[in-house]
Amino acid sequence: MDTDLYHARILELARDTSTEGRLDAPTASATVNNPLCGDRVTIDVIVENADISVLGHKVRGCALCRASATLIGAHAPGHDAASLKVVAGAVTAMLKHGGPAPDGPWQALEAFRPVADHKSRHDCVLLPFQALVDALDQAD
Amino acid sequence: MTVDMAVLRAEFPILSTQVRGKPLHYLDNAATSQMPQAVIDAVTTHETQARANVLRGVHTLAERATDAYENARADVARYIGAAAPEEVVFTSGTTSAINLAAHSFGALLSEGDEIVFSLLEHHSNIVPWQMLRDRRGVVLKVLPVTDDGRIDLDCLDEVVTRRTKLIALAHVSNVTGAVTDIARVVAAARDVGARVLLDGAQAVPHGPVDVAGMGIDFYAFSGHKVYGPNGIGALWARRELLDEMPPFMGGGEMIRTVTVEQTTYAPTPHKFEAGTPPIAQAVGLGAAVRWAMALDLETATAHVNRLTGRILDGLRERPGIRVLGPLGSQGRAPVISFEVDTIHPHDVCTILDHHGVALRGGHHCAQPLMDHCDIVGTTRASLMPYNDDSDVDALFEGLDDAMARFA
Numbered sequence: 435m436d437t438d439l440y441h442a443r444i445l446e447l448a449r450d451t452s453t454e455g456r457l458d459a460p461t462a463s464a465t466v467n468n469p470l471c472g473d474r475v476t477i478d479v480i481v482e483n484a485d486i487s488v489l490g491h492k493v494r495g496c497a498l499c500r501a502s503a504t505l506i507g508a509h510a511p512g513h514d515a516a517s518l519k520v521v522a523g524a525v526t527a528m529l530k531h532g533g534p535a536p537d538g539p540w541q542a543l544e545a546f547r548p549v550a551d552h553k554s555r556h557d558c559v560l561l562p563f564q565a566l567v568d569a570l571d572q573a574d
Numbered sequence: 575m576t577v578d579m580a581v582l583r584a585e586f587p588i589l590s591t592q593v594r595g596k597p598l599h600y601l602d603n604a605a606t607s608q609m610p611q612a613v614i615d616a617v618t619t620h621e622t623q624a625r626a627n628v629l630r631g632v633h634t635l636a637e638r639a640t641d642a643y644e645n646a647r648a649d650v651a652r653y654i655g656a657a658a659p660e661e662v663v664f665t666s667g668t669t670s671a672i673n674l675a676a677h678s679f680g681a682l683l684s685e686g687d688e689i690v691f692s693l694l695e696h697h698s699n700i701v702p703w704q705m706l707r708d709r710r711g712v713v714l715k716v717l718p719v720t721d722d723g724r725i726d727l728d729c730l731d732e733v734v735t736r737r738t739k740l741i742a743l744a745h746v747s748n749v750t751g752a753v754t755d756i757a758r759v760v761a762a763a764r765d766v767g768a769r770v771l772l773d774g775a776q777a778v779p780h781g782p783v784d785v786a787g788m789g790i791d792f793y794a795f796s797g798h799k800v801y802g803p804n805g806i807g808a809l810w811a812r813r814e815l816l817d818e819m820p821p822f823m824g825g826g827e828m829i830r831t832v833t834v835e836q837t838t839y840a841p842t843p844h845k846f847e848a849g850t851p852p853i854a855q856a857v858g859l860g861a862a863v864r865w866a867m868a869l870d871l872e873t874a875t876a877h878v879n880r881l882t883g884r885i886l887d888g889l890r891e892r893p894g895i896r897v898l899g900p901l902g903s904q905g906r907a908p909v910i911s912f913e914v915d916t917i918h919p920h921d922v923c924t925i926l927d928h929h930g931v932a933l934r935g936g937h938h939c940a941q942p943l944m945d946h947c948d949i950v951g952t953t954r955a956s957l958m959p960y961n962d963d964s965d966v967d968a969l970f971e972g973l974d975d976a977m978a979r980f981a
């Protein structure tokens with residue numbers, strides 16, 4: 435059966451809680467809601483010398499949303515706002531227009547490519563990125 | 575007697591479509607039901623033989639269109655048990671019907687008057703009252719829900735007061751499927767002289783209702799949930815109330831005379847139908863309720879109740895699944911919400927979609943109820959008489975697959 439949307443890697447990322455949790459004293463935090471399903475993502479960041487040094491997140495959402503937040507938790511620290519906005523733009527383009535996955539460690543986002551075929555689920559993957567961008571805008 | 579499923583299903587062309595290479599198992603009827611060929615034909619015939627504007631033209635097509643539109647009103651009046659067609663105001667659906675009531679009946683209310691609704695209402699029976707509160711200073715009171723997903727009518731005594739002017743409740747919950755005991759609501763309202771509005775969006779699809787017999791004052795519903803087209807629905811209200819209420823929107827078709835200074839309005843119901851109405855949609859709704867009235871309701875209900883029982887039993891047998899709503903088939907409609915442990919409703923729905931099964935997942939426009947239950951949403955299966963055992967089989971095959979994947 436063709437449900438490769440929920441392949442092993444996505445389920446593994448969704449179950450991974452290693453980067454989960456709120457920060458006590460973030461530089462900025464942002465919460466976004468998906469009005470379609472009521473899902474909610476909060477991202478806290480501490481920004482030092484323009485780069486994210488620590489990131490925390492809390493997700494009330496589906497497997498795709500949690501998997502996406504896990505990758506952000508794993509790979510966003512050490513990057514600045516400008517480069518992360520490029521990543522957010524690239525994920526959006528990958529889902530909506532079949533663009534390539536972003537470079538480097540963000541290649542892992544390739545795991546979400548099957549979601550492209552499910553328009554109503556794009557926002558599940560993009561919600562944590564939107565929270566990330568909102569938090570970075572606030573920290574700016 | 576059994577429903578001849580092959581014959582019944584053949585009347586719904588969409589049921590033979592495929593999704594993702596699988597036969598369609600459509601279990602999202604509470605969101606929108608499907609249309610039988612008779613309704614599709616009625617709309618097409620109208621558009622090809624009688625399409626014109628209504629009420630104003632004197633040419634033949636205009637007369638045909640006006641007749642068709644007013645005949646549809648009479649059909650709807652019969653289906654819901656209205657005393658007269660003039661008590662049926664066509665709207666674009668339940669939402670616009672409730673908004674009409676909130677504006678026009680709301681205009682008769684004063685600061686401090688109270689409106690009661692419940693925690694399980696669809697947003698369309700919450701937000702218009704909040705907007706009215708912000709316009710006119712009415713006070714909103716909320717009835718709680720019981721553990722099995724019913725409006726807690728034991729609290730009526732506490733919540734309804736001498737200042738209550740309206741009790742606005744779901745006739746059937748679009749989340750839990752619970753049917754509200756209207757007699758108790760009407761009794762409580764009569765005690766204090768309050769009006770009763772029912773959101774009938776989920777009741778009307780399951781057979782004719784009797785608005786006059788129920789002793790209520792307003793009834794709202796949508797055509798697309800009862801075999802009809804989108805963009806049409808109705809607000810029923812007692813004639814004397816409609817006569818007393820000011821119009822909601824102003825424009826053409828709702829006037830008697832207009833000068834640049836002043837307007838006098840058309841009589842009920844046209845004073846509430848400003849502008850060119852959705853004529854073909856109304857004709858389709860007329861055909862839809864005629865189709866529903868011709869259905870052998872007793873047999874259809876027994877069939878749907880049996881499938882509902884199968885779904886409830888199957889859900890209960892599976893560890894990690896919790897039904898949100900009445901567990902028995904008594905006092906419930908075939909709208910079944912459930913939570914699957916550790917699997918988000920949208921993940922359930924996407925996996926089921928790959929089995930050809932259309933379900934609804936999420937908050938179902940009932941966020942206050944979801945917050946009360948402390949859940950993000952539910953997965954919902956909802957039935958119409960054209961559903962069959964193969965739909966229930968596919969539902970469980972898909973659920974077992976989802977649970978195995980997430981195990």
Ligand SMILES: Cc1ncc(COP(=O)(O)O)c(C=O)c1O
Pocket residue numbers: 604605666667668669670696698699744746747748773775776796
């Ligand atoms: C109980 C209930 N009320 C109101 C509505 C709103 O109906 P519509 O969107 O057709 O106006 C719905 C539809 O989902 C419903 O189930």
